[in-house]
Amino acid sequence: MSSIVGSPVPRVDGRAKVTGAATYAADAEVRGALHGLLVLSTVASGRITRIDTREAERSAGVVAVFTHRNMPRLARPEYIGFLKGFIPVQDPDIHHSGQPVAYVVAETLEEAQHAATLVGVSYDARPPRAVVADAMDEAYVPPPGLSGPNETTRGDVAAGLAQADVLVDVTYTTPMHHHNSIEPSTTTADWDGERVTVYESAQGGHATRICISEALGVPPGNVRVLSPFLGGGFGAKGPVWPHTLLTAAVARELRRPVKLVLARAQTYTSHGLRAEAHQRLRIGARHDGTLTAIDHVSTSQVTRTEEGVFSQSQSSRILYACPHVHVAQRAVRLDLPAPSFMRPPESVGAFGLESALDELSYALGMDPIELRLRNHTAVNPETGEPFGSKHLLECYRRGAAAFRWTERDPRPRSMRDGDTLIGWGMATAAHTAGGRPGAGARVVLSPAGKAVVQVGTHDIGTGTYTVMSQIAAQTLGLELDDVDFQLGDSDYPFAFMSVASATVPGVGAAVNRACTTARRSVIDLAVTDPRSPLHGIPAEQITAEAGFLRATGDSRRRERVRTVLARHGEPVEATTEPVPIPPGYSVGAEFAEVRVDPRVGRVRVTRMLGAYDAGRVLNRRTLRSQALGGAVCALGFALTEHTVVDPHRARIVNPNLSGYLLPVNADIPHVQALFIDEPDPTSEALGARGFGETPGTGMTAAIGNAIYHATGRRFRDLPITQDKLIRGANTL
Amino acid sequence: MSDMSKDGHSRRSVLKAGGVTTAALAVPGGVAAAAAPPEGTAPASTAEVTLTVNGRPHALTIECRVTLLDALRERLGLTGTKKGCDRGECGACTLLIEGERVKSCMTLAVMEDGREITTVEGLARGDELHPVQEAFIRRDAFQCGFCTPGQIMSAVACINEGHTRSCEEIREWMSGNLCRCGCYPNIVDAVRDAGNGAGR
Numbered sequence A: 001m002s003s004i005v006g007s008p009v010p011r012v013d014g015r016a017k018v019t020g021a022a023t024y025a026a027d028a029e030v031r032g033a034l035h036g037l038l039v040l041s042t043v044a045s046g047r048i049t050r051i052d053t054r055e056a057e058r059s060a061g062v063v064a065v066f067t068h069r070n071m072p073r074l075a076r077p078e079y080i081g082f083l084k085g086f087i088p089v090q091d092p093d094i095h096h097s098g099q100p101v102a103y104v105v106a107e108t109l110e111e112a113q114h115a116a117t118l119v120g121v122s123y124d125a126r127p128p129r130a131v132v133a134d135a136m137d138e139a140y141v142p143p144p145g146l147s148g149p150n151e152t153t154r155g156d157v158a159a160g161l162a163q164a165d166v167l168v169d170v171t172y173t174t175p176m177h178h179h180n181s182i183e184p185s186t187t188t189a190d191w192d193g194e195r196v197t198v199y200e201s202a203q204g205g206h207a208t209r210i211c212i213s214e215a216l217g218v219p220p221g222n223v224r225v226l227s228p229f230l231g232g233g234f235g236a237k238g239p240v241w242p243h244t245l246l247t248a249a250v251a252r253e254l255r256r257p258v259k260l261v262l263a264r265a266q267t268y269t270s271h272g273l274r275a276e277a278h279q280r281l282r283i284g285a286r287h288d289g290t291l292t293a294i295d296h297v298s299t300s301q302v303t304r305t306e307e308g309v310f311s312q313s314q315s316s317r318i319l320y321a322c323p324h325v326h327v328a329q330r331a332v333r334l335d336l337p338a339p340s341f342m343r344p345p346e347s348v349g350a351f352g353l354e355s356a357l358d359e360l361s362y363a364l365g366m367d368p369i370e371l372r373l374r375n376h377t378a379v380n381p382e383t384g385e386p387f388g389s390k391h392l393l394e395c396y397r398r399g400a401a402a403f404r405w406t407e408r409d410p411r412p413r414s415m416r417d418g419d420t421l422i423g424w425g426m427a428t429a430a431h432t433a434g435g436r437p438g439a440g441a442r443v444v445l446s447p448a449g450k451a452v453v454q455v456g457t458h459d460i461g462t463g464t465y466t467v468m469s470q471i472a473a474q475t476l477g478l479e480l481d482d483v484d485f486q487l488g489d490s491d492y493p494f495a496f497m498s499v500a501s502a503t504v505p506g507v508g509a510a511v512n513r514a515c516t517t518a519r520r521s522v523i524d525l526a527v528t529d530p531r532s533p534l535h536g537i538p539a540e541q542i543t544a545e546a547g548f549l550r551a552t553g554d555s556r557r558r559e560r561v562r563t564v565l566a567r568h569g570e571p572v573e574a575t576t577e578p579v580p581i582p583p584g585y586s587v588g589a590e591f592a593e594v595r596v597d598p599r600v601g602r603v604r605v606t607r608m609l610g611a612y613d614a615g616r617v618l619n620r621r622t623l624r625s626q627a628l629g630g631a632v633c634a635l636g637f638a639l640t641e642h643t644v645v646d647p648h649r650a651r652i653v654n655p656n657l658s659g660y661l662l663p664v665n666a667d668i669p670h671v672q673a674l675f676i677d678e679p680d681p682t683s684e685a686l687g688a689r690g691f692g693e694t695p696g697t698g699m700t701a702a703i704g705n706a707i708y709h710a711t712g713r714r715f716r717d718l719p720i721t722q723d724k725l726i727r728g729a730n731t732l
Numbered sequence B: 001m002s003d004m005s006k007d008g009h010s011r012r013s014v015l016k017a018g019g020v021t022t023a024a025l026a027v028p029g030g031v032a033a034a035a036a037p038p039e040g041t042a043p044a045s046t047a048e049v050t051l052t053v054n055g056r057p058h059a060l061t062i063e064c065r066v067t068l069l070d071a072l073r074e075r076l077g078l079t080g081t082k083k084g085c086d087r088g089e090c091g092a093c094t095l096l097i098e099g100e101r102v103k104s105c106m107t108l109a110v111m112e113d114g115r116e117i118t119t120v121e122g123l124a125r126g127d128e129l130h131p132v133q134e135a136f137i138r139r140d141a142f143q144c145g146f147c148t149p150g151q152i153m154s155a156v157a158c159i160n161e162g163h164t165r166s167c168e169e170i171r172e173w174m175s176g177n178l179c180r181c182g183c184y185p186n187i188v189d190a191v192r193d194a195g196n197g198a199g200r
């Protein structure tokens, strides 16, 4: 049986993407659209005392300048997809630098850009607080957030630590990060009477619809959000941010379409960020490596208007068997923009845990894989329930073999190539995948034998178009070319935000259900119709594959799906309502090789390899790309990325791509990805689990661990930049 | 990769000059300047230019301050070329001018009057994709696809420049184009394939 699911078909949207035909949100042609531009506050805390828009209003091409005095009043959306504690440009209060204070609208982009420079703002500014370390005394545990409680305890950690033969007690710091998708966030709002069409760079089209509806007081059905292509999001475009609501509001006010594209620098304060984090880990173990306790206390920034903590410590809670675990995610309030989740949210905690375990392995004199094998758990240690499936042991085995781990000399500084120090490090990768609201789906089979399948979800680059086409084709028994999978329209059935590795399990399950129902309808049409060669055969004995219905056991009795539908003469439809996605856990083993030039402290990552359990592989080609992307992201986390804040003024000083260093092509070596490819029996998405977040979780620690192995020095403050390596270079 | 146009002006130097006086600006096609703007206001002069994009001439009256990127996207409706940063850092806006790769956010439309501009929309011949486009699909050298037009245009030039003798060389010469989705290894494979004429 030739299976469409599991076949590495090229992306179905590939042609559109390589020819420039794919229409991202800012590419929509909206006739007569005006150009909006935000003016951002230059202070971090205080009040606007005076705002002078006269010169801007007189400037050529300017249609309107909105400030808190004349911006339409908006209600703060209650929906969980709105993270910000306030809507700006509603009152004179300033909560962070880079907060919108005015919204300029002009006929052309250049006119708007120029006029924005003419808005004069005076502030009564208070000295802001911008440094996590300065506020540690005030750290507190915030109330439960989107991903549950911020403090959990299992067993008795003090007792567990007392039972330990070996203890590590270490603190790691990781900086603020920004998502920096190459497509900046953008909104174009086009009203037609009381209805609005919004072209939005959205990871949450339905979330955008709900928030606009709540903020502007229009029925959700009057709001249509289109996002057929998304230029990356990495979490930034999951929640809905104020600039989207403001754009919808000014377009309604002006009765003309308005297009807003955030400038790169504006993206640093207009949507979320990954919070700076300080993590203290105390881990106890017996001489044989058995963990006795994990105490993982992290402290990261929130704001005075929001207190969501998004860097989750799930790994410490559920990745290993350990009887005594305490996890606390503390927060301190700073005068900075609101944090949110960033791909992958669990990577911060995972970096801490997997680095500390590496330190423990040296303290024990034990191979780091062996240490992890000793503490493997087949069940969720918090609930005692088995995971849907968890082939982590196989990941270690296959990953280690492919990396040739046994050839590693465990002693630090022992592997060299001339003067160059070589280090090999590893870590476990793990991320929750699911446990979110799911998706609905609609399928329509036409008399011509073609299927249109619609879900209001997104393809954020992960391959949703492609893998959902595969699931639909396989389930309906059609060829891939006969399926048109459509997404990115909030008029399609509900889907939760495309975040948290929840799209494949949620949307995949919905597509499977709807298509299963539709297939059954087609089979029923055939077996009840005397004109069909399948007439009279029980429906359960009919299979659908590659465009044909066949009687099991008698393959000569068959009929084309198209023939059945043509005879029926009307479309066959099926829909499913959203069902919550069960929790999933996708894991892997990740390995990195670094070469360090001890004279100048330069680190090159020369090999990265991951072996993963993502459940069933729907499409190896797109899945592998997700693994590569995670590894590249993790390399940025480990070595280059750092949002720098002026500690006195609470302003981001590198809001660009020449100061905030994303990895470039020359930084990235050969990356290998292996997949176990065993279906998760609990997954309704034909055995596939969410996976996108997993590969970014372990590689950061694997690189840091490799640098330790190469140099014998442990860098606990990220990113591990050249200046840190050459500090004390005589020891390098 | 150069963000200087052929006559040696970068957008930065022109914008700087424009802040002082617009009269010093030698614009091909001629400046249709209105009355001399008062000191300190933005240059509002417009120019007649012909942008030859993918073999088709487009006559435009355009403000001198408009970048080539914004002229293509906002005036000509050619949205295949993307804006990621508008300051020469990301490469999403890369296109070819007279066969050379240029970041189109870093040059003004008036500076490219009469030159041959090739964008991602101009690579395929009808239904037949350019070998680089084919290689990008085959190698899955993109995920979100937003950097892809720039990557592809850079790749075409990289191959023409002869910078494909090794993977290391490709990596180096494709490093002016950021990809946040992290498709770099696949981009290298695609450029190598297309450079070798593989898979055709």
Ligand code: FES
Pocket: B082, B083, B084, B085, B086, B087, B088, B089, B090, B091, B092, B093, B094, B103, B104, B105, B106
């Ligand atoms: S948009 Fe031109 S380099 Fe980024």
Ligand code: FES
Pocket: A182, A231, A232, A461, B141, B142, B143, B144, B145, B146, B147, B148, B178, B179, B180, B181, B182, B183
């Ligand atoms: S494919 Fe998304 S940025 Fe390159």
